[in-house]
Structure formats: structure tokens, C-alpha cells
Amino acid sequence: MQGFKEVNAPTITPPLSQPKRSKKRHTNLTLDKMMEKFLQQSMDTDEKFYRFEEQRLKIEDKRREAEHARELQMLQMLGQMLAGISSTVSQRSQSIPASPPRRANHRSYADNFNYNAMTATLSPPIVIERSFSLHRTHTLKDMENIFQLVRNVIPPLTGKKHKGQDGRIGIVGGCREYTGAPYFAAITALKVGADLSHVFCTKDAATVIKSYSPELIVHPVLDSPNAIHxxxxxxxxxxxxxxxxxxxxDEVLLENAKGIIEKSKVKGIPIIIDADGLWLISQxxxxxxxxQRAILTPNYMEFSRLYEAMLRDPVDxxxxxxxxxxxxxxxxxxxxxxxGERDLISDGEKAWSTVVDSLLYKDELHHALGSLSTMTLLTETYPDCEDCPLAGKNKSILHVLFTKHKEKAVSVKYFCDGHVLVCSHEGSSRRCGGQGDLLSGSLGVMAHWAFVAGAEKTNGQNPFxxxxxxxxxxxxxxxxxxxxxxGRSxxxxxxxxxxxxxxxKLFET
Ligand SMILES: NC(=O)C1=CN([C@@H]2O[C@H](COP(=O)(O)OP(=O)(O)OC[C@H]3O[C@@H](n4cnc5c(N)ncnc54)[C@H](O)[C@@H]3O)[C@@H](O)[C@H]2O)[C@@H](O)CC1
Ligand SMILES: Nc1ncnc2c1ncn2[C@@H]1O[C@H](COP(=O)(O)OP(=O)(O)OP(=O)(O)O)[C@@H](O)[C@H]1O
Structure with missing residues (x-):
């Protein structure tokens, strides 16, 4: 797991165990010793935590590999079964007229098997539909479709606009310790195409942030008594x-951030919540x-905190x-x-599949699919997801719906409890701090663009x-x-x- 590299890195011998002491510090040996002891203890605890994390991750990796191997094995079994069925069916139904041509918009695991020979000979049809989310990762075509929606919402550069029209973004963050994060977010917003980028930070942080970049508008107000106003x-x-x-x-800053969120909600402004903003939300x-105009961007730790706070359960x-x-x-x-390694995006909406994949006979299909333990078979007709008795009850997002058509035929619909977009665009194995700030800054701009673009541009998809x-x-x-x-640097x-x-490269070509 790339994301844990910094956690797993061998602990560098901490300089704190042999601090350089000035003459003055010698006069207060007891305090010095206590400090050293305290620091040593805290480093030991850290080390223990990281060792534990490392072990946990190794176990998780192994479990994933085993799961993947099991899935592959099942798919191979399914392939073999269907190949067997295919030859029996072709022999049996030579006199049956050919079915109409099928759409094949998406590749699925089913594409690995030669359905064509058999589907050409079957009637009445049994239709297998499958969900977009069945993929472990999206196909190139799926990805390209989503990229196209992103391109649709990007405002064109024209000579007719005035400054500010393409985005005025506010970043709320930046305190004595952290001046880089708000800078990264705010400058990224500008580089993506916002016209103006404001940072609302503490007094301490403001001069530092201003000195990084004259492009940013910096307000030293976040720790002032009337910060919210x-x-x-x-x-x-x-x-x-x-x-x-x-x-x-800091409690005062969190309280002020809370007030700013409340005021932004009243005005209906899209809100992106990241980093310590997510800490506040988990409390x-x-x-x-x-x-629903809010977007949360948790990393691994932030996600676990939020999930436990909301669902009273550890992350599965x-x-x-x-x-x-x-x-x-x-x-x-x-x-x-x-x-994370792949970014998972969801607004919790339920989704149905729409893509026809193949045609099969009911009995044989039952037999074949029965071997896949992750799937659930229903033999009733349920017109939509809301009516399906399994939706929401089963932890797995994958279900299979059988719909009777005629005596011997059923349509089979795969669906999931909801729609999860996966962004697995190639990044790198480098996980330096600040990458998430680039994400939240660019999301600030893109959320605004998509929000004002309208449903036509996003093809009815949630703009966020x-x-x-x-x-x-x-x-x-x-x-x-x-x-x-x-590289590493x-x-x-x-x-x-x-x-x-x-x-x-991504959006203007
Ligand atoms: N230059 C800067 O000013 C930067 C400031 N930052 C700010 O630093 C503050 C604290 O952010 P943190 O992310 O450290 O706080 P968290 O308390 O959320 O993270 C705690 C620890 O979890 C670890 N962690 C992260 N991903 C993990 C994973 N996948 N598995 C196991 N452990 C993982 C991290 O190493 C971190 O030390 C935020 O306000 C953030 O914005 C960061 O954005 C980094 C850059
Ligand atoms: N293991 C990974 N492999 C590839 N890309 C990753 C991986 N982990 C994170 N990313 C990418 O880096 C971006 C930032 O995620 P990250 O987990 O570093 O955020 P963060 O911890 O909040 O960052 P920050 O240091 O700014 O607080 C994500 O959008 C993701 O695309």
C-alpha cells in the first residue's frame, strides 16, 4: 500500500534522544530529564502505533490478494460452465431463428467468455444486464465519458467576461503551525482557473501566506473576536x-469555522470540507x-473517524x-x-444497470450463477431498486435480479445499492504532504463550475x-x-x- 509508505518508513534515529544542550539548560537538569523521558515515551508510542499499522496493512494486503484470487477462480468456473452450456445450447437450438443484435457498450467480466455464438441462436431471450459499478475499475470508455462531462462544465475562455466570473473561491484555514496547506489549496484554485482566491486565516499565518504569493488575497481574521462576521x-x-x-x-478556530459553515449554508454556497474541517465534522x-451542496474529502484517517462517528462501527x-x-x-x-490508492466518490444514490450483455436460458443461468457466492438470486419481478427486498439489507453492493419474461426465460439484472465512481487515474507512489490541499483547492473551483453549468452539461449527473x-x-x-x-524529491x-x-492534457484536448 503506497499510501502508508511514510508510516512504514524505518524510524530515523530521533535527534531528540540526544539533544544538544546549552550551558543554560544544564542548570535545569531535572526538567530536562523529564522532557527527555516524556519525548522518548511519546516516540515509543508512535513507533508502536506504526509497527501495528504496518502489520495490519500486511494482513489486509494478503486478504485482498486471496479475495482477488478467489474471484478469478469463480469467474473461470463460470466461464467453463457457460462454455459447456453454449455448446449444448447450440446443438439443441439450431432451428431457432437468430436474436436481434445486442448492444455491447461496456466490457465486463462476461466479455471474457464467448457469448456471441450462443446468443445468436437463442430465443426467447434471457437478458443479462449489469451495473456500471460491477467493474473493479472503469473501462477506458467509461472514464472517457466522465472526462467528457468534466470538459462540458469548464467555462470557455472568452474576451467577454469580467474578472471574477470564472470563480471566486474562499479557503478557510491557516494558523501558526500550518501555513502551507491553505496556500496550496488557494494557489491551486487559481491555477485551475478561478479568477480570485481568498484565504481567511489567523493573524500569525497571514503575513507568511502573503509572502508565498502576491496572487492570493489574504484576510487575517480567523482568530479575531468577530471572525464569523x-x-x-x-x-x-x-x-x-x-x-x-x-x-x-484550536477550539476557538474550530468554533469560528463552525459559524462560517452555518453562514455559508444559509447562502447556499457549495462547501468543500477537508483536513481539520473534517475533524470538526466528526465531532x-x-x-x-x-x-447536499457539501463535498467531504477525507483521507484514510479522516474517513475512519467520520465513519465511526456516523455509523458507530469500524470501517469494513x-x-x-x-x-x-x-x-x-x-x-x-x-x-x-x-x-487513496483509488479515489472513491459517491453521493449515496442508488443506481440500476442499463447495459445488455447476453442472452441465456434460465435453468442454465441459475446453475451457472449459483456458483458465485457474492451474488444474490431473486426469482420475482421487481420493477425498480426501491422495491427490491434486498436493497440496503445486504452488505455487498452487488445483487442480481431475475425477471420472468416467458415460460423459460428470465432477464437478469445486476445492480448495486448505490453508485460509486472510481478515479484510478495514474498518479505516483510519492505521498508528500499537501497533495490533498491541491485536491480541495481544485475541487473548490470545479464544484462551482459544475454547479452553475446545469444538468444538461452534466448529463443529469450530480454536478458535485x-x-x-x-x-x-x-x-x-x-x-x-x-x-x-x-521522483522521490x-x-x-x-x-x-x-x-x-x-x-x-486532461481537459483541453
Ligand atoms: N504544509 C502544510 O501546512 C501542511 C499542512 N497540513 C495540515 O495538517 C493538518 C493535519 O493533517 P493530518 O493529515 O496530518 O491529520 P490527521 O490527524 O488526519 O492525520 C494523522 C496521521 O495519520 C496518518 N495517515 C494519513 N494517511 C494514512 C493512511 N492511509 N494510513 C495510516 N495513516 C495515515 C498521517 O501520517 C498523519 O500523521 C491539517 O490541517 C492539514 O491541512 C497538511 O495538509 C500537509 C501540509
Ligand atoms: N496510494 C495512493 N496512490 C495514488 N494516489 C494517491 C494515493 N493516496 C492518495 N493519492 C492521491 O493523492 C491525493 C491526496 O490524497 P492524500 O491521501 O494524500 O490526502 P491528504 O492526506 O488529505 O493530503 P494532505 O497532506 O494535503 O493533508 C488524492 O486525491 C489521491 O488521488
Whole structure:
């Protein structure tokens, strides 16, 4: 697991165990010793945690490999069975007229088997439909379709616009400790194409952030007594707000962030919540629950915290898709982007399959599919997902629906409890801090673009899903390009330099 590399890295001998001491510090030996002891203990605890994490990850990797091998084996079995059926059926039904040609928009595991010979000879038809989410990863064509939706929402560059029209984004975060995170998010928003990028941070952080970049508008208000009001004044001029990069966990700052979220909700502004903003949400989920103009972008730790807070259960590491879906549903169908080796994106919506894959006889199909333990067979007709008695009850997102057509025929529909978009665009194995800030900054802009573009441009898809896919792929492409140049020494700043070319490569061609 690439994402854990920094956790697993061998512990560098900590300089803290042999601190350089000044003469003055010698005068206070007891305090010094206590400090050393305390630091040593805290390092030991850290080390234990990382060792435990490492073991846990190894076990998880092994389990995944075994699961994958089991699935492959089952599919091979299914293939063999269907090949057997195919030859029997062809012999039996030579006199039956050919069925009409089938659509084959999507590749599925079924494509590995030679259905064509048999489908040409069968009637009446048994139709297998399968869900988009059946894929472990999307096909190139599926990915291209989503990319096209992202392209659709990008506003054209014309000479007719005035400054600000293509996006005025606010970043709420930045304190004494963390000045990089809000900078990364805000500058990325500009590089993606926003016209103006505001940072609302503490007084301490403001001068530092300003010195990184004259392009950013920096408001040193987040720790002022009337912080909420100071930010509220700006809200009517903002198209979206990103809450959390470098916010920290100081109670006063979190309380102010809470007030800003509440004011933004009243104004209907799209809100992206990341980093310590997610910490706040895991303490008070009702703050954002049900506000469907919000997008949450948790990393592994943030996701676990939120999931446990909402579902009172640990994350089920054998069902990542299901977990993302359940968290989104529990939050009231907010868009959730779970960042990781593959970014999983969901708004908790239920989805049906639409693609016809093949035609088979009922009995043989029952027999063949019965060997796949992850599938559930229904023999009744259920017109839609809401009516299906299994929806929501089964932990697996995959079900199979049989619908009787005629005496010997059934249609078979695969469907899932919900729709999970997967962004597995190539990135790199480098996991330097700040990558998530690039994602939240670019999402701030894209959420605004997709939101104002309208349903026609997103083909009826939730605009925030389209925006999230766009921002994830852009972040990963920037990561990929920077890694090509700098390898292990790549940092978030190197990724920012790549945002422009990455954007062109993905969306302007
Ligand atoms: N230059 C900067 O100013 C930066 C500031 N940052 C800010 O730092 C603050 C704290 O963020 P953190 O992400 O450290 O806080 P968290 O408390 O969420 O993360 C805790 C720890 O979890 C570990 N972790 C992350 N992914 C993991 C995984 N997949 N498996 C196991 N462990 C994992 C991390 O190493 C981290 O030390 C936020 O405000 C954030 O915005 C970061 O954005 C990084 C850059
Ligand atoms: N293992 C991985 N392989 C490939 N890409 C990854 C991996 N983990 C994360 N990413 C990519 O990096 C981006 C940022 O995710 P990450 O988990 O680093 O966020 P984060 O921890 O919140 O970042 P930050 O350091 O800014 O707080 C994600 O959009 C994802 O595309």
C-alpha cells in the first residue's frame, strides 16, 4: 500500500534522544530529564502505533490478494460452465431463428467468455444486464465519458467576461503551525482557473501566506473576536468555500469555522470540507448533515473517524465501496470523496444497470450463477431498486435480479445499492504532504463550475460527482507529471507547477 509508505518508513534515529544542550539548560537538569523521558515515551508510542499499522496493512494486503484470487477462480468456473452450456445450447437450438443484435457498450467480466455464438441462436431471450459499478475499475470508455462531462462544465475562455466570473473561491484555514496547506489549496484554485482566491486565516499565518504569493488575497481574521462576521461580509462575493486546510484544532478556530459553515449554508454556497474541517465534522456531524451542496474529502484517517462517528462501527476494510456509500447516505447524501490508492466518490444514490450483455436460458443461468457466492438470486419481478427486498439489507453492493419474461426465460439484472465512481487515474507512489490541499483547492473551483453549468452539461449527473472526478484526476495527473521529473524529491510545490499542463492534457484536448 503506497499510501502508508511514510508510516512504514524505518524510524530515523530521533535527534531528540540526544539533544544538544546549552550551558543554560544544564542548570535545569531535572526538567530536562523529564522532557527527555516524556519525548522518548511519546516516540515509543508512535513507533508502536506504526509497527501495528504496518502489520495490519500486511494482513489486509494478503486478504485482498486471496479475495482477488478467489474471484478469478469463480469467474473461470463460470466461464467453463457457460462454455459447456453454449455448446449444448447450440446443438439443441439450431432451428431457432437468430436474436436481434445486442448492444455491447461496456466490457465486463462476461466479455471474457464467448457469448456471441450462443446468443445468436437463442430465443426467447434471457437478458443479462449489469451495473456500471460491477467493474473493479472503469473501462477506458467509461472514464472517457466522465472526462467528457468534466470538459462540458469548464467555462470557455472568452474576451467577454469580467474578472471574477470564472470563480471566486474562499479557503478557510491557516494558523501558526500550518501555513502551507491553505496556500496550496488557494494557489491551486487559481491555477485551475478561478479568477480570485481568498484565504481567511489567523493573524500569525497571514503575513507568511502573503509572502508565498502576491496572487492570493489574504484576510487575517480567523482568530479575531468577530471572525464569523468578518468572513460573512465576504460570502456574497464567493462562489464556493473550502473549509479546513491548515485550520488546526484550536477550539476557538474550530468554533469560528463552525459559524462560517452555518453562514455559508444559509447562502447556499457549495462547501468543500477537508483536513481539520473534517475533524470538526466528526465531532459535530449535524453541522453539515443533509446539506447536499457539501463535498467531504477525507483521507484514510479522516474517513475512519467520520465513519465511526456516523455509523458507530469500524470501517469494513473488505467493502470500501459500501463504506463510502453508507457514509454518504448517513450524512444525508452528501458527496464523499475517499482519497487513496483509488479515489472513491459517491453521493449515496442508488443506481440500476442499463447495459445488455447476453442472452441465456434460465435453468442454465441459475446453475451457472449459483456458483458465485457474492451474488444474490431473486426469482420475482421487481420493477425498480426501491422495491427490491434486498436493497440496503445486504452488505455487498452487488445483487442480481431475475425477471420472468416467458415460460423459460428470465432477464437478469445486476445492480448495486448505490453508485460509486472510481478515479484510478495514474498518479505516483510519492505521498508528500499537501497533495490533498491541491485536491480541495481544485475541487473548490470545479464544484462551482459544475454547479452553475446545469444538468444538461452534466448529463443529469450530480454536478458535485462530476467536479470531484475532475479534481481527483487533475490532482493525480499533476502528481504523475511531477513525479516523472523529480521522483522521490517531488513535493506539493512541484505538483502545483504541473497543474496547468495537467489540466490541458486532461481537459483541453
Ligand atoms: N504544509 C502544510 O501546512 C501542511 C499542512 N497540513 C495540515 O495538517 C493538518 C493535519 O493533517 P493530518 O493529515 O496530518 O491529520 P490527521 O490527524 O488526519 O492525520 C494523522 C496521521 O495519520 C496518518 N495517515 C494519513 N494517511 C494514512 C493512511 N492511509 N494510513 C495510516 N495513516 C495515515 C498521517 O501520517 C498523519 O500523521 C491539517 O490541517 C492539514 O491541512 C497538511 O495538509 C500537509 C501540509
Ligand atoms: N496510494 C495512493 N496512490 C495514488 N494516489 C494517491 C494515493 N493516496 C492518495 N493519492 C492521491 O493523492 C491525493 C491526496 O490524497 P492524500 O491521501 O494524500 O490526502 P491528504 O492526506 O488529505 O493530503 P494532505 O497532506 O494535503 O493533508 C488524492 O486525491 C489521491 O488521488
Amino acid at each position: 468578518e468572513v460573512e461580509k465576504w460570502l456574497p462575493r464567493l462562489h464556493s468555500v473550502v473549509i479546513g486546510p491548515g485550520l488546526g484544532r 459535530q456531524p449535524s453541522l453539515i448533515q443533509g446539506y 476494510s473488505s467493502d470500501h465501496h459500501g463504506c463510502v456509500l453508507r457514509l454518504s447516505q448517513a450524512m444525508g447524501n452528501l458527496t464523499v470523496v475517499q482519497k 460527482l462530476v467536479a470531484a472526478f475532475g479534481a481527483c484526476s487533475l490532482t493525480r495527473q499533476s502528481n504523475h507529471q511531477a513525479f516523472q521529473k523529480f 517531488m513535493t506539493a510545490s512541484d505538483m502545483i507547477s504541473e497543474v496547468g499542463t495537467a489540466f490541458n
